[in-house]
Amino acid sequence: MKTNLQHIFVSIVLIFTCFLTSANSNVNAKDKFVVVLDAGHGGKDPGKPSKKGYKEKDIALKIVLAIGKELEKNPDIKVVYTRKTDVFIGLFQRGKIANKAKADLFVSIHCNAHNTQAYGSETYVLGLHRNETNFNVAKAENEVISYEEDYQKTYAGFDPNSPESYIGLTLMQEEYLDQSIQLASNIQKQFTHKLKRKNRGVKQAGFIVLHQTVMPSVLVETGFITNNHEGKYLNSGKGQKELATAIKDAILEYKNSVQQNVSGHVFDDSTPINEDLVNDEVLTYDDIVFKVQIAASSRNLKAKSYNFKGLSDISKVKVGKLYKYYYGNTSDLNEIRRLETIAKEKGYTSSFVVAFKDGEQIKLSEALKTSKN
The missing domain is CATH 3.30.70.1070 (Sporulation related repeat)
Structure with missing residues (x-):
């Protein structure tokens, strides 16, 4: 009888301990800073072409996995990937993954391309195109919706080739614009100061993948896959590791700034007082x-x-x-x-x-x- 009581007592203690552990895990999970990492393109969508044979989808994935590996070393950060292998994920689905995860940040990684030897890194936030160059960059990224089934229905007739289609894209992300610009600025600062990459700036354009998210979101064009020197750098293990570390550091800088009393940067788009x-x-x-x-x-x-x-x-x-x-x-x-x-x-x-x-x-x-x- 005494033995049975001991067994019952031990069982109760174990159950209670498991309950507390589970409860603490849930609390900790909720307290974590959630970062969604999005490797652009994938599967049947190779991304931008390169005469050297470099594949944007592969470079983007390797950089994303390297960023995630570093971020996951922080116990208070949870990393969610839109893809971890060479598979096709629709733009709408990428945003859905981020929203379901209730992410604090969404970071989409890409490579740029041009018919010249243009080079340098630039980071985009959602907004109306300020010039034709920004429009063409967004257009190239948005055209991948044609790979998706029923994309006309999913995107309600959105036409990547029509500037007018982009006007309504910015509304959902307006309240996160300040924070998106802050993260984008951090990334460009890391690229410029630490990696000595050419700074092409923080820009706005109508990327569908950013429109689908309801949190601060950026799209990083890490460099030009079509540039002889930069393409080789992007395709190298050294380049991918350096870019990943820079982006990781920018994310941590952003996280620390918003979790302290004051964010490191407060962006004002109002008119200065005379x-x-x-x-x-x-x-x-x-x-x-x-x-x-x-x-x-x-x-x-x-x-x-x-x-x-x-x-x-x-x-x-x-x-x-x-x-x-x-x-x-x-x-x-x-x-x-x-x-x-x-x-x-x-x-x-x-x-x-x-x-x-x-x-x-x-x-x-x-x-x-x-x-x-």
Whole structure:
């Protein structure tokens, strides 16, 4: 009888231990920073051609697997791959994989091509093409939808050859644009400063694969497979390892910045305030509230001064998975510029002024056009 009781007791302890372990695993899994790595092309879609016989789909996959191997060394990061072998995955399905994983980042890896000896690296975020070159890059990547069954139905008549088809693509990614640009900038900085690659910049274009995702997303053109020197570099183990390490470091830099009190970069696409308007007079605007955006983070921090280098009057707004933090609350333009100066002196060097009307953020340029008291 005593033996039976001991067995029962041991069983209960084991079950309880397993329950706690499972519970902790679930909590840890939820707490992990999820990165989806997307190797462009694959299977029946070889990607861009090269006279030297280099295959974009193979290069992209090797770089992705190398990035993932390095990222997986971090216990607080979960890596999800859209493909780990030479298989064809539709653009819609790639985005679906990322959304299902509730990813914090989506990074798509590609190689560029041109009929000249063009070279260099560039990283794209979703947006309207600012020039014909950007349009042609996106067009080349988007044409792979023709490999998919029923693509006319899946993409609702989207035509990769028509500039007009791209106008509606940007809407879903607008709220993640700042973060996408931040990651893209990190990647280009790594390529330029550490690898000494030619920097072709951070650009916007209408990539379908980025449109399908609901998280910060970038598409990396690691270099030109058609360039004699760069193509050889891209196809080499050394080149692939170096590019993978650079992208890994950029992702970690982004992760650390958004999980700290303040992101490393805060991007402002509003109109700068005319310094001539800032003077000693009271300059207030009807129905407008100005704030200084000082931080963007995935962490939900208490709006207390101890979290923000002693600054008080902190407020926050959740946008997607990100929390935006603001300093100050005033209708006085001179006062908000004074607070912006204080924020910058505290170390928030990328802070900037934003405007709200009826609780909704509006463009600063629009706010400055409203009537003043």
